[in-house]
Amino acid sequence: MRNARHRRWTASIVAAAALGLTLSACTGDIAEEEAGDVDCADYESYGTFDGAEVTVAGTILDLEADNLNKSWADFETCTGIDVEYQGSSEFEAQIAVLAEGGNAPDVGIVPQPGLLNRLAGGGWLIPASQAVEDNVDEFWSEDWKTYGTVDGTFYAAPLMASIKGYVWYSPAEFEEKGYEIPKTLDELTTLSETIAAEGDHKPWCVGLESGEATGWPGTDWVEDYMLRLNGPDAYDQWVAHEIPFNDPQVAAAFDAVGGYLKNEDMVNGGIGDVSTQVSEAFQTAGLPILDGECSLHHQASFYETFWNPEGGDDVKVASDGDVFGFLLPPANADDPLSVTGGGEFPVAFRDAEEVEAFRAYLSSDTWANNRVSLGGVISANKGVDPQNASSELLTQSIEILQDPETTFRFDGSDLMPGAVGTDSFWKGIVAWVGGEDTAQVLDTIEGTWPTS
Structure with a gap:
């Protein structure tokens, strides 16, 4: 039955590829080639399995x-479990269809609690084992556990994490021109106006294009401003729809962001006019900073990977390097540190010991340190040594997530119902940047919020 099920899942992926989906097939071959001699002491608790396989899919x-494959190579060697990963840019759109048809992978790496809720509501998910829950209770905050819980049932541990509110810049340009890191949102506005007035280039470069998810980088802007302008309580009320999407507080956040994204004087540095934000891919939008064609780019900590997309180190990410980032500042200099962020959750569609052994490993401090050490990502796992991070910025990001004084809020659109968070909110950003006024866009999004 296992082999037949694997063939059905693979056939579904192949069929998706035939429809034009972008896939990255990364099998255990990479892991096997690079595993070498392994000390299996850290993996004894997971057991050993003869010829077992776990299929995994994600974005x-x-x-x-x-x-990702390298991060579990030793686990494969020590447990005998072959982990087969398939990546797809259309995973979010396809996973519910695959689950409904009985063709889902064993594990799906879900990037949105809202999608996790939908999959749990469909009755397709296997609750997490006690080993997974024990790891989460030891290594993660209660908030993070809540994101993987639906109606009192715990389904998934967190995996990686990101901080959404970084502003990327060139340290050399700041030093040459005497720019200072802004300490408040007003100071950020003043800095942007100064750069615009100098006339060398537009201060901000922005890209909102992301295939079917086009618009999501704009939702990150709004969420950051919603948290900083209105505080965590109002943010939580907005996400839970305890205040409507067209509430004045939400409008204020949109209008503050609009001072940049809808302003020809502010965007789109090195790319074009305001309209080019919608066609410029988020992956490449910050690169004009390297050519001196813009000065500022708002994007998450994970954007570090895109400065060296081929995995090299030509672009140095450091406070004295080619590019670095500062957190979007608070409204007032003495406000507590508040950040938005995101993460992924490995959910299970098959109830099997090897699947739960794999998920227990992913929820451990061993996996988190292994993956962080490979570079480009962070984790909110409290067992991670921040010094294992691949850059100064990522070390700082881990320390921020581990600091009990930090106010952290998960990406709002990822928590909202799919009809809003991954549909009308994204589309609303595109329409808004395209010229629709704030009230019209917010009324439209509010009208899509599910009534039950």
Whole structure:
């Protein structure tokens, strides 16, 4: 039955590829080639399995997918479990269809709690084992556990994490021109206006294009401003729809962001006019900073990977390097540190010991340190040594997530119902940047919120 089920899942992926989906097939071959001699002491608790296989799918592609395979190479060697990963840019759109047809992978790496809720509501998910839950209770905060819980049932541990509110810049340009890192949102506005007035280039470069998910980088802007302008309580009320999407507080956040994204004087540095934000891929939008064609780019900590997309080190990410990042500042200099962020959750569609052994490993401090050491990512796992991170910025990011004084809020659109968070909110950003006014866009999004 296992082999027949694997063939059905693989056939579904192949059929998806025939429809034009972008796939990255990263099998255990990479792991096997690079495993070498392994000390299996850290893996004894997971057991040993003869010829077992676990299929995994998610949105992680290319270099990051290669590193994902490397991160569990020793686990494969020591347990005998072959982990087969398939990455697809259409995973989010396809996973519910595959689950409904009985063709889902054993494990799906879900990037949105809202999608996790939908899959749990469909009755397709296997609750997490006690080993997974024990790891989460030891290594993660209660908030993170809540994101993997639906109606009191715990389904998935967190995996990687990101901080969404970084502003990327060139340290050399800041030093040459005497720019200072802004300490408040007003100071950020003043800095942007100063750069615009100098006339060398537009201060901000922005890319909102992401295939079917086009618009999501704009939702990150709004969420950051919603948290900083209105505080965590209002943010939580907005996400839970305890205040409507067209509430004045939400409008204020949109309008503050609009001072940049809808302003021809502010965007789109090195790329074109305001309209080019919608056609410029988020992966490449920050690169004009390297050519001196813009000064500022708002994107998450994971954007570090895109400065060296081939995995090299030509672009140095450091406070004294080619590019670095500062956190979007608070509204007031004495406000507590508040950040938005995201993460992934490995959910299970098959109830089997090897699947839960694999998920227990992914929830451990061993896996988190292994993956962080490979570079380009962070984790909110409290067992991670921040010094294992691949850059100064990522070390700082881990320390921020581990700091009990940090106010952390998960990406709002990822928590909202899919009809809003991954549909009307994304589309609303595109329409808004395209010229629709704030009230019209917010009324439209509010009208899509499910009534039950």
